[in-house]
Amino acid sequence: MSSSNEKNDPLYNYDPFQGFDSSTFPFFDYNNLLVYSQAAPTPPFQGLDSSYMNFTDCLHDQNSFSRPFFDMSGSSSDVVGPVHDNASNSKQTVDDSVRINIDDTENPSTPNSSVSSPSNGGTAVEDSRKTNKGSEQEKSKKVNKPKKERQQRKPRFAFLTKTEIDVLEDGYRWRKYGQKAVKNSPYPRSYYRCTTQKCGVKKRVERSFQDPSVVITTYEGCHNHHIPITLRGNNITSSAGFPHEFLAHYFFPSTSNHQEENSMQHQSVALHQHQHQHQQQQELQVSDYGLLHNLVSSSTGKQAP
DNA sequence: CGCGTTTGACCTGCGC
DNA sequence: GCGCAGGTCAAACGCG
Numbered sequence: 001m002s003s004s005n006e007k008n009d010p011l012y013n014y015d016p017f018q019g020f021d022s023s024t025f026p027f028f029d030y031n032n033l034l035v036y037s038q039a040a041p042t043p044p045f046q047g048l049d050s051s052y053m054n055f056t057d058c059l060h061d062q063n064s065f066s067r068p069f070f071d072m073s074g075s076s077s078d079v080v081g082p083v084h085d086n087a088s089n090s091k092q093t094v095d096d097s098v099r100i101n102i103d104d105t106e107n108p109s110t111p112n113s114s115v116s117s118p119s120n121g122g123t124a125v126e127d128s129r130k131t132n133k134g135s136e137q138e139k140s141k142k143v144n145k146p147k148k149e150r151q152q153r154k155p156r157f158a159f160l161t162k163t164e165i166d167v168l169e170d171g172y173r174w175r176k177y178g179q180k181a182v183k184n185s186p187y188p189r190s191y192y193r194c195t196t197q198k199c200g201v202k203k204r205v206e207r208s209f210q211d212p213s214v215v216i217t218t219y220e221g222c223h224n225h226h227i228p229i230t231l232r233g234n235n236i237t238s239s240a241g242f243p244h245e246f247l248a249h250y251f252f253p254s255t256s257n258h259q260e261e262n263s264m265q266h267q268s269v270a271l272h273q274h275q276h277q278h279q280q281q282q283e284l285q286v287s288d289y290g291l292l293h294n295l296v297s298s299s300t301g302k303q304a305p
Numbered sequence: 306c307g308c309g310t311t312t313g314a315c316c317t318g319c320g321c
Numbered sequence: 322g323c324g325c326a327g328g329t330c331a332a333a334c335g336c337g
Contacts, residue, residue, distance in 0.1 A: 176310055178329060191328070195309085
């Protein structure tokens, strides 16, 4: 349910694809990408539905796309505005149930790090860690941990990419900070955080269990810096099919500074040139829209498991 | 040695 | 209130 607050929200009105068309980024095959909004009723790995769009469709249907794409408040039925703690009122999807309790951009210290540091000796071995951690941390956390107010959700979006590569290179540098098994899926979900200081952008990477050839990459937050362009001399191959320009456009929607924009796009183009070459070399057979569309269709429950 | 990954424990919200 | 599942932490470890 939309509120008037949404209408006044510049992000709400922001069109991430302003000025985009299929020729904007010749290296990027838009047809190989699906985008879904966090407002989607179900995450992609549990059943795709019409909320998951083909990228090209998105370009042609900006009204329906930009709205959910920048729904920063979670479920579309949520009331948008100051952080309310009545989220239980709204039905949350699995994907939407993510608790945003870290805001590195504004509050560099993580909740736990603000707590008195654990007094474990640095030489503690695994066993002692297990025993000590339980007691000491438990104490410190429970005593000092301030009640976290519900953080406002960061913009979040996901890409479905048909690729054999697990981690898609997007030009940014990520540090993996966790991995979890996903219920009903043989594939784990990996959690990454941007390594740039004070950039709290996170991403989750998981493989669809319904179509193991599809990698679901979910971004959360906006980078406050440009692509570090440290190719480190190695495989940008994994960037196959990845929309760097789009990401750049998304992460810097307000970049009206042409100098920065040029620099940024220059970096992105370089990435795509790399990517394009490797794509040709590898002949990574990314599916066409038809296949992905079939995936979407078959996941809507019309097909027997 | 610095940086990134691994992995078990812990925290938190939600549904029953 | 309890159990489950998702998300995060942080020590240990590996690699260049």
